[in-house]
Amino acid sequence: MGFKEYVGKRVLQGIVTVMLAITLNFILFRIMPGDPTQAMVGDPRMDPETRIALIAKFGLDKPLLEQFVLYIYNLFSGELGVSFVEIGRPVVEIILGRKLVNTVILMGSSMFLAFALGIIVGVIAAWKHGTKVDVSSIVFSLVTYSMPVFWFGMLLLLVFSYYISVFPIAGTVTPGLAYANFLEYASDYLHHLIAPMITLAVSFFGGYFLFMRDTILDVFTEDYMLTARAKGLSDRKILFKHAMRNALLPMVSLMGVHLTFLLSGATMTETVFSWDGLGRLIYDSVRDADYPVLQGIFLMMAILVVTASLCADITCAYLDPRIKEAAE
């Protein structure tokens, strides 16, 4: 199988998964107890005109199959209904905006931090296999893995906001503050970002570290490692030029799969730190029973995850031809 065919096959698989997710989303919100129109218009806060317009648009008085067709049609024209809480505001406008940017910044920075630390510490632990350094980093990573993300966030806040005021207690920026220029805004934003970023990064470090360590240990048993030794290469060269490079590939594919967990962690972290992102929005929407927004976020996150794992897989296949052959 060539590279192009492999990419084609994976893209097709991704599309099928997204379609299944859309279907699941549709079904989930319609098997709810009570009125089947609940999910789109069943809220007393909504004004009657909008309600009638939405019922017509989504065919909510028609049979389910017809509703499904209309649902897909509306989805592709970017119409996801309106929020129950922020009365009349389209869901698409709420989801694709500042909140998405905030979440991407928080997730991206903490993922990078956890990934980098996981690789470095993983390589060192594998190299010192069986020593104190190795065992203590395993224990540390198992402890961080076992810690509830939100609780670690609360601890950070208790220590660094309540006892010693280093970090602000909540939010993305200081409310009501006027900024002279962009630089001031950015520094205020970064100041708010540090604590949630550390929280999320610590909770993900363990997974990356253990995986990296195991992969490096596996790489050590390969024949080319023996060759490298026999050639008389230095330890450092073997470790960083040969072992690490080959262990990075599985790490990249892990990253794609990991995104769904990262999203979960982000939801909790954003809730604790009142970070104005999509995760916090999920929490608010569940609390206020804002079903249209909930449907929208769920769909968006599914698409985000499928795209990310697709990109990770394609990158891996491009870098390592053996993966394409294994897929046959």
Next chain:
Amino acid sequence: MTLDTQMTTRSLWRERVSSHTRRIKDFWTIYKGSRIGTVGVSLVLAFIIIALVAPWLAPYHPRALVGTPFLPPTEEHPLGTDQVGRDIYSELLWGTRVSLMVGLLASAFAVAIGTTIGLLSGYYRGPLDSILMRITDLFITLPVLPFMLILAALLGRNIWNIILVIAITGWTGTARMVRSQTLSIKERPYVEAARSIGARDSQIMIRHILPNVFPLVFANAIIGIVDSILAESGLSFLGLGDPTQPSWGMILHYANEAGALATGRWWFIIPPGICIMLVTIGFAFSSYSLDQILNPRLRRRRW
């Protein structure tokens, strides 16, 4: 049945039992050698005991209003009281039951679903395999927590719904692993032999394939307990816990809602988190050393 065949059956049986005990003994010897494993098992046992004797250990009923709200730790209330005046220490002790129950049951259900799907998929191949694996792919890519939140919000706040929600989102890893194991085991000669003497498909799957994948399934189930306990505490923290069952996550939910952070009420925040952490560490350590034993490749390597 003649005396002779009875004897044979009995000796066969004895042989089987002794081989089992020998295996368990070997296993235990290796396990004892691992300090991480010993710590893990002790922690798990300690919490199981606490869960069992919670009614006698706890000074108050976990839902009884026994003091003024927001009391700091005193002699009567070692960890103070919560926002409505319940004793936090008693709530913690009773919370052990909820955590362990959700962890064990959700993980067991998830593993049962995963094993069934993996076995069917790997054994029959063909269209059934394709369909089941597409469904597995879908569940792997679904954003777990949002999915759980939506399900829990739609189904209602009830402990059985929480167990169900966690199980529904947690079976994919087991399914994939069991499937790949089944694919290789099914080609072995003894399975061929069983088939040639006319064993039914269900018999082959349950008597010949399942026992061989069981150790790996078991290791998966233990790490599943960690994930389930963390998921339960997360759901409860986000306000979707069962209001009739005091759980550690729910105490933290109330602490967060009542602004315990901004007022520095550490006794409301730190103890529940430590409990969650110790239980999950117990299971994570147990699982880690189990993995070392089941993958002897890792044990022997010295480079």
